[in-house]
Amino acid sequence: xxxxxxxxxxxxxxxxxxxxxxxxxxxxxxxxxxxxxxxxxxxxxxxxxxxxxxxxxxxxxxxxxxxxxxxxxxxxxxxxxxxxxxxxxxxxxxxxxxxxxxxxxxxxxxxxxxxxxxxxxxxxxxxxxxxxxxxxxxxxxxxxxxxxxxxxxxxxxxxxxxxxxxxxxxxxxxxxxxxxxxxxxxxxxxxxxxxxxxxxxxxxxxxxxxxxxxxxxxxxxxxxxxxxxxxxxxxxxxxxxxxxxxxxxxxxxxxxxxxxxxxxxxxxxxxxxxxxxxxxxxxxxxxxxxxxxxxxxxxxxxxxxxxxxxx
Numbered sequence: 036x037x038x039x040x041x042x043x044x045x046x047x048x049x050x051x052x053x054x055x056x057x058x059x060x061x062x063x064x065x066x067x068x069x070x071x072x073x074x075x076x077x078x079x080x081x082x083x084x085x086x087x088x089x090x091x092x093x094x095x096x097x098x099x100x101x102x103x104x105x106x107x108x109x110x111x112x113x114x115x116x117x118x119x120x121x122x123x124x125x126x127x128x129x130x131x132x133x134x135x136x137x138x139x140x141x142x143x144x145x146x147x148x149x150x151x152x153x154x155x156x157x158x159x160x161x162x163x164x165x166x167x168x169x170x171x172x173x174x175x176x177x178x179x180x181x182x183x184x185x186x187x188x189x190x191x192x193x194x195x196x197x198x199x200x201x202x203x204x205x206x207x208x209x210x211x212x213x214x215x216x217x218x219x220x221x222x223x224x225x226x227x228x229x230x231x232x233x234x235x236x237x238x239x240x241x242x243x244x245x246x247x248x249x250x251x252x253x254x255x256x257x258x259x260x261x262x263x264x265x266x267x268x269x270x271x272x273x274x275x276x277x278x279x280x281x282x283x284x285x286x287x288x289x290x291x292x293x294x295x296x297x298x299x300x301x302x303x304x305x306x307x308x309x310x311x312x313x314x315x316x317x318x319x320x321x322x323x324x325x326x327x328x329x330x331x332x333x334x335x336x337x338x339x340x341x342x343x344x345x346x
Contacts, residue, residue, distance in 0.1 A: 075140065082220060100179070108140075115127070127149065131153050136338060136339055156258075158263065191270065209326075237278070259304050
């Protein structure tokens, strides 16, 4: 690899790894893209870079401007990285429902973090809507640019390169892609590219079982950070997906723990949900198929949560 001239050049081109011990015999091969290898330890570095670059290009974000966003943490941390590298002020709306590590990481990168209290640490529709409205109000101030991740299509393109990397690294041998849904931009961005190469590839969405709104069920509280906003995200495209899988917070947590203990892969709880979903798909597709999912981020972001405290 060439020498990177800035930290931004270190985003992307992450490894792809085969899971072994957590995948039962006679299942399809399950590969996981190690997005924890990005600079902030998250796939969101890709989308943050795309959102800021496009806003700069068309003048929505001007030199000396302030970026505003609500976040469950990883998007905010990735924006903090981009803003630090480019010299923008960043104001983040966050909550105590999400890990302390992510708040600390954002602040270390120079972000100003406003905390919105949750209902007992639970992630709910009301909490997310409060975060969004608070960010909207801040964005009305002078020289502020609100990236507004749930409605901003710019970051879908940020995941196109991820789709191309998966296609190249598998040698075109990918039969299904499984991804948990927050804004749904990563599923759309990767899925669009994979479908261009192979129209028959299956795209599988994962959502919290306790708040399975994509499946038509009532909104509810859950503990899988970064996904399951409690409402159907504006970027969601049901036509794109082959199936929607419901994974509980307990299942996702248990798999995150297994990945660390059995595979040496330290990842967050949404990654656990992805792998649970990928294994279900692998069981159905059989040994000759290949299923790909994402390590959304590193487990280092969740050391203060109950995901690893009980291990």
